[in-house]
Amino acid sequence: MRKGQYQFVTGFLFIPVALYLVFVIWPYIQTIGYSLTDWKGQSQTFSFVGLDNYVALFQDDVFLGAVWHNILFLVFIPVITILLALFFAFMVNAGGRSRAGGVAGVSGSKFYKVVYFFPQVLSLAILAVLFGAVYRSDTGGMLNGLLLKLGLIDAAEPIEWLNEPDFVLWALMAVVVWHGVGFYLVLFSAAMQSIPRDIYEAALIDGAGRAQSFFRITLPLLWDSVQTAWVYLGIVAMDMFVLVSTMTSGDYGGGPDHHSETMSTVMMRNFLYFGKSGYACAMGVVMLLLTLIVSVVTLRATRRERLEF
Template identity: 50%
Template sequence: MQHGKYRFIVGFLVVPLALYALFVLWPFVQAIFYSFTNWSGLSPDFQMIGFDNYTRMFEDEIFWKALRHSLIFAVVLPLLTIGLALFFAFMLNVGGRARKGAAVTGVRGSGFYKIVYFFPQVLSIAIVALLFKFAYNPTDGVLNSLLRAIGLDSVQPDWLGDPDLALICVMVVLVWSTVGFFVVLFSAGMASIPKDFYEAALLDGANRFTTFFRITLPLLWDTVQSGWIYMGILALGAESFAVVHIMTVGPRGGGPDFSTIVLPLYVYQNAFGPGQAAYATTIGVALLIVTLLFATVVMRLGRRERLEY
C-alpha cells in the first residue's frame, strides 16, 4: 500500500519537476556555463576563457555603478513602498473613527481610496514610465509647468537630465507604481485579524500608534516579510529595468553619465548592444547572487516567533 502511494506521488511530480528543471534550472546552468566563455550570442561558436569575464567585471567601473544603484533600489524601495503600503492599509481598514456601532473601521471613503491606490496596477509598467517621462519633461512637462504656474519660473529642474535627480525620479515612479499592490495585499491580511483584538485594545486606551505596532504589525509580519522579498526582487529585476530603460537618457538608457544604470539594464546593453552575450551572462550571474543574498538576509533578519490567532 505504501509502495503504491509513493508511485502515485512520483507519477504526479515527475512531469512538473522535469518542466521546472528544463525551463527554470537549465537556463541558470547555461548562463553560468557561458560566463566562462567568449560568446557573442549571435552564433553557436564560443571559446572557453576561464575567469576572464569575471576579472573584467571586477575592473568595470560601470558595473560597480550599476551594482550600487541596484543595491540602493533593493534597500530603499522596499522600505518606502512597504512603509507607505502599511500606513495606507492600516488607515483604510482600522484607522477610522468609530461609527454606526462599529468600534473598529476604516476611514471614510476607504473603498474609493483602495481603487485609487490600486489603479497603477492596471497600467503596464511601460505605460507608467512613458507617462512620467512626459511629466518630467523640462520644457513642457507637468511638473515644471506647475512650477511656472505658481511663479517659480527660476526653479525648472532638468529632472531626468540631472545626475543628482535622475535616480530619485526613477525611484518615485517605482514606488508610485507598486504601492497599490501592497496596499491590497496588506488589507487582505488585516481583514483576517479578529476585530476583538482591536476592540480590546481600544477599551484599554490604546491609540492608533500602539495598536499598529502591538497588534497589526506582529500578526501581519509573515506577509510583510514576503512582501519585502517580493518588492526587493522587483527592484532588482524587470521593474527597474523597464523604468530606467524607458525614462532615462542616453543611447540605450541609464544616463546621464550612467547615474541611473542598474544591473538588469547593463546585462541588456552588453547582450544586445556590442554583442557580448558571455559578459552579459557574467553580470547576470552577479545579479543572481545579489538577489539570493538579499532574500537570505531579509529572511534571516525578519525571522521571529510566529504568532497565531
C-alpha cells in the first residue's frame, strides 16, 4: 500500500467503525453487565448478583420449554422452507423442456416467480392479521370453513388452531414458511441462472431425468446458497417474537398455557411486564450465545469443497 493510503483508509473507516462500536457493540456489553445484576429496568440503583440470574434461568421451566420450542422451529423451519424453495426454483428455471430440446422452466415460470415472492413484500404485522383470519377459532375462519365444507369437522366443534397445544406451533411454522419460501426461491433462482445451460443439456442427452439433474447438478452447485439460507432461517427460528406475540394468547404471546413460548417472548415478558430486567438480560445473553453457536455449527456442518464450473 502506498504511503499516505493508510491514513486515507483509516479516516474513511473511522466514523463507520465508531458508529458500529457505539450502537452495536456497546449495547451488547451493557446487556452482559446488566445480566449480572438485579436491575429492575427503571431504577438506576442495582446490586451485583453474579451468576444468580443464569442459575435461576436454567431452573425456569417456562424458559426451558421455550428453548425446546425454538429448537423445534430451528429444525423444521429451515428444512421445510429450503426444500420447498429449491423445488420451486428448480421447476421455474430448469424443470421444463423447450420445444427445441433445450432446458427451460415450466410454462408460466415468470408469473410463478411473482406469485411466490408476493408474501415477502408483506410485513409480519400484516401476516399476523391475515393468518389471524385464516386460523379463526369459529367457522368464519378460512381454514375451519374449508374443513367444514369438506365435512371434516362439525360446525359445533371447530378447531381452535391457535389455542390447541398440539396445533399452535405448527400453525406458526406454516406462517413463517409461507412468508419465506418466495425470498429463497428468488435467491436460488439467481444462483441457478449462473449455471451454464450446457451442463443441463448434456445431462438430458445422457438420459438424466429431473430428479437426477436436481441431485447431481443443481444441488451441488447451489450448496453455498443453501448454506447461507440455512444460517438466516436459523436466526429467524431463534427469534419468532413478532408472530408469537401478536398471534397467540397471553401477555406478549406464548399461549395457550406457554405451549407457544419462545425465548424472545419470555425475555420481553420478564423485561416489560414483571420488571425483572437483569434476569431478562441474562436470557438475551443466552439467546446471543445460542444463535452464534447455531450459526457456527451450521456453517461447519454444511461446509463442502467448492465446485467450479
